[in-house]
Structures are given as structure tokens and as C-alpha cells.
Amino acid sequence: MIHDYAIIGGGIIGLATARALLERRPGASLILLEKEDRLGRHQTGRNSGVIHSGIYYAPGSFKARLCREGAARTKEFCTEHGIPFQTRGKLIVATRKDEIARLDALHERAGQNGIRTELLDAAGIHRCEPNIAGLKAIRVPEAAIVSYAAILHAMADELRKKGADIRYRAAPVAIREAATHVGIETADDSISARHLIACAGLQSDRIARIAGLKIRHRIVPFRGEYYRLSERCNDIVSAMIYPVPEPGLPFLGTHLTPMIDGFVSVGPNAMLGLAREGYPKFSLNARDMADMAAFPGFWKAIFSFIRPGMKELGNSLFKRRYLAECQRYCPGLTLEDLTPMECGIRAQAVMADGSMQHDFLFLDSTRMLHVCNAPSPAATSALPIGDMIADRVLAGISA
Known part of the structure; x- marks a missing residue:
């Protein structure tokens, strides 16, 4: 069987894209491949909500419009x-x-x-x-x-009702583009689709490479480390509390967030990661480290951000320094209030010249579209981003 569409990646961008395609092409055959045993294991399921x-x-920028539209549509989706x-x-x-x-x-x-x-x-x-x-x-x-994991699972339910096939433990090991279709090999199966859309997040550059595309960037992981505040702090704030962003940095700073589950989190910081999917502290992955070390753009980026990088390292290593950042705007917090939570890892595309990509980065061919960078706040903007990707795919088909 040849599917009309294959999507790689079971995060919120992949599912929003699948949803948009099936809205535009009702009855189309769509398969979504997720390498983990469930959806949202990475960026979608590990953010501050x-x-x-x-x-x-x-x-007036594209990101500003996407975010405004995305916020409204996310709330509408939740209500529905x-x-x-x-x-x-x-x-x-x-x-x-x-x-x-x-x-x-x-x-x-x-x-x-x-x-x-x-x-x-x-x-x-x-x-x-x-x-x-x-x-x-x-x-x-x-x-x-909100819980973006809850949104993700509601999207998955919609897709299944429309006939989509969502498969787990289906990491691509080979991708070959032919004149009439794209062949995708996993450890257990061979899949063919007329069009492939890859929304692979932390692995997006590798998926593009095994598909035979030339890339001029690498994904560099940045750890976002969070703490959960003690129960006495559940009502310490009503609103989210953010610092003023530091100029030139692509991160918003350590903030207090009342979570939808009733507790308050603080974080994330922005610490260079040495493993793309290594969530415990001090995680190392030899392949990930070798990929970064072999890419000249990585070293240029690191040297450009050496001062803030050292500050983030200190905040990561020393809990008291992390606390001091929070006490700037919430002086009543104590060390005993900070309990470590699972971290998140952000996929940051870094270009060959060392610049961090702050906009969308697409690579495409006749039958493939690879989303190599979806800028923050991708979760908020997921629904219009999915529309944009679907429109781009369909425009390429009709061209």
C-alpha cells in the first residue's frame, strides 16, 4: 500500500500538520511514525505549559502573527x-x-x-x-x-477517527525518494508514501541527512532545568512571573508558572546539553557530543555566548545560585522550596556561521518537506504552523 502522506514525529507540530492535511484532503491515507512508545515524549511533553x-x-512579524492566532485557536481547541x-x-x-x-x-x-x-x-x-x-x-x-500533552492526545483521537494510522516504536533507519513515492524503512516495516513530511524535533537534522538532503546546520540541545515549588508555595503567585529577557539571547529566562495541575514550577534555565534526549542531570551521549564537536558552527556559537553560558552553568551546578535568580523577583523563596523536576530539552538549530536560527528552517525536495527548525513558541502556534506546513506541501503538489 502507498499512503498519500507519511509524517515522521509524534510531537504537537507533527500532529497539527497531520490534522491540517486531513482537513484539506478528507479521506486521504495518512500514516504517522513515532519512534517512542507514546506521543509527546520530548519537547511537547516537557515544557511549562x-x-x-x-x-x-x-x-507585524510572521512569528507575532502566528503566536496571536495560535493562542486564540489553542483556547478554542481546548474549549471544543x-x-x-x-x-x-x-x-x-x-x-x-x-x-x-x-x-x-x-x-x-x-x-x-x-x-x-x-x-x-x-x-x-x-x-x-x-x-x-x-x-x-x-x-x-x-x-x-494548559497541558500540551492533553492537547496532543485530543489531536491523536481526532486523527484516528479520520482514519490516520499512528504507529509507535517506528524510528526510520532509511529514507529513499523515488519518482512516484518515498520509501521509509524502520526496524520492523517498509512504508511507502507519495509525500513525506518530517517534524522530528531533536532528531530533525539526522532525519534530513538519512533522507539524502544536504544540511548546513546542526541541532544543538539546550537543557531547560525546572524546579517544583513546595506545597506551601502553591498560591505564591496567581499569574506567571517572567524576568525581562536578556538582549541577544533566544531564551526568556527563569520564570514562575502556576501549572494546570495545581503546583508552581520555576524555570527553565538554558544549559547546553550533552545528550539530545538525556534528561537526567549530567547525561552524556557520545554520538551527540561527537556531532557537535565536529561542526564548526557549534564552536562559533559557544564562543559567542560564553558569558551567559558560564552563568547558566553556575546556576545549574549550584542550587543556591539558581535560587538567587528567582529571589530577584520572588524574595520569599527558600532552598527548601526547590524540588527538582524532569528537565526539558530544546532543539536549537545552529547554522554553519554560528548563528542560532530563530525562524523556520525547511528543507524540501520533490516529495519531501523537512521541518528542521520550528521556533518558539511552537506549542502555542502549533495549529497555524500545521496549516502553514500543509499548505506548503499541497502547493508543491499542485505546482
Whole structure:
């Protein structure tokens, strides 16, 4: 049997793409291959569960539009499927004088992006969040929290009802493109499809390479280490609390998040990982390390970010330093409040010149489309990203 579409990757981008394809081509034959024994084992199932508002992105930019649309559609999807979410809002808090100008610039950007915000002084911060200290803050009332794993499983149920075949433990070991189809070999099966879409996240560069595509980047893993706050802190904040982002860095900083399950998390930091899928602390993977070491762009990137990298290393190694970052805006936290949680690992595409790719990165051929980088916040924007990928695939078919 030749399927109409094969999708590699059982994260939220892969399922959103499958959903969009079947909406546009009802009755099409679609198979989705996931290498793990269940969906969402990696980035989708290991994040802070925030539905972002789009405040950080350049006014009118593609990412800003995707995020705004994605936030609205994610909430609509949750309402339709009975998935709980909570619109808690977000405070971005300046705790130092040198952060105020950057905060004001963010507030101006929010207005240009059509995002409803409110500026708070120190007294206003205290009124909204009595346990939070700062000089000035932006309040973003529309930011929300959800379980993206719950969204993922609702999508999977939809796909099965539409006839999609979702297979587990199906890691591709060979991919060969022919004139009429793409052949995909796994350890247990041979699969053929007229079109292949790869949404492989942490393994996206490797999947592209085994498919015979030339790549000019590598995926570099960044560990996001979280702590769960003690039960006494379950009501320490109502909204999410974020620091002002550091200029030039692709990460938003260590933040407090009331989770949909009722506890509060703090994190993530952004620590270079030495294993793409090694979640315990100090995980090493020889193949992953060799891939990075052999890529000149990796060394250029590391030297560009040596100072913030050393700071993140210190925060990772020493719990008291991690706590100090949090106490900047939540001074009541203590060491005893921090219990380690499972970390997440972000797939960051790094280019040959050492630059970190902050936009989408696609590689394609006649019958394949590989999503090699889906920029943050990909989970929030998953539904419109899936539409965009499906439209791109179908446009290529009709061209």
C-alpha cells in the first residue's frame, strides 16, 4: 500500500500538520511514525505549559502573527474538546534599573502587535502579586496555562477517527525518494508514501541527512532545568512571573508558572546539553557530543555566548545560585522550596556561521518537506504552523 502522506514525529507540530492535511484532503491515507512508545515524549511533553501572547516578537512579524492566532485557536481547541486551561495572565518584571528601558520597549512592541497590556509600578506589582517585588512590570492579561500533552492526545483521537494510522516504536533507519513515492524503512516495516513530511524535533537534522538532503546546520540541545515549588508555595503567585529577557539571547529566562495541575514550577534555565534526549542531570551521549564537536558552527556559537553560558552553568551546578535568580523577583523563596523536576530539552538549530536560527528552517525536495527548525513558541502556534506546513506541501503538489 502507498499512503498519500507519511509524517515522521509524534510531537504537537507533527500532529497539527497531520490534522491540517486531513482537513484539506478528507479521506486521504495518512500514516504517522513515532519512534517512542507514546506521543509527546520530548519537547511537547516537557515544557511549562504556557499559552504565549506574542509580546516578544517584532511588530507585524510572521512569528507575532502566528503566536496571536495560535493562542486564540489553542483556547478554542481546548474549549471544543473539554481540555482545561486557565487565563492567569503574565507579569514581566524589571528588578534592576538597567532593565526598565528594555521593559518599556517591550510594552511599546506589545501595543504595535495589538496585545492588551498594562504598565505597573512597584506598588501596582504588589497589589497584583503580593509576593513579587520589582521596580516596574508589564501585565499581559491574556497569557494562559494548559497541558500540551492533553492537547496532543485530543489531536491523536481526532486523527484516528479520520482514519490516520499512528504507529509507535517506528524510528526510520532509511529514507529513499523515488519518482512516484518515498520509501521509509524502520526496524520492523517498509512504508511507502507519495509525500513525506518530517517534524522530528531533536532528531530533525539526522532525519534530513538519512533522507539524502544536504544540511548546513546542526541541532544543538539546550537543557531547560525546572524546579517544583513546595506545597506551601502553591498560591505564591496567581499569574506567571517572567524576568525581562536578556538582549541577544533566544531564551526568556527563569520564570514562575502556576501549572494546570495545581503546583508552581520555576524555570527553565538554558544549559547546553550533552545528550539530545538525556534528561537526567549530567547525561552524556557520545554520538551527540561527537556531532557537535565536529561542526564548526557549534564552536562559533559557544564562543559567542560564553558569558551567559558560564552563568547558566553556575546556576545549574549550584542550587543556591539558581535560587538567587528567582529571589530577584520572588524574595520569599527558600532552598527548601526547590524540588527538582524532569528537565526539558530544546532543539536549537545552529547554522554553519554560528548563528542560532530563530525562524523556520525547511528543507524540501520533490516529495519531501523537512521541518528542521520550528521556533518558539511552537506549542502555542502549533495549529497555524500545521496549516502553514500543509499548505506548503499541497502547493508543491499542485505546482
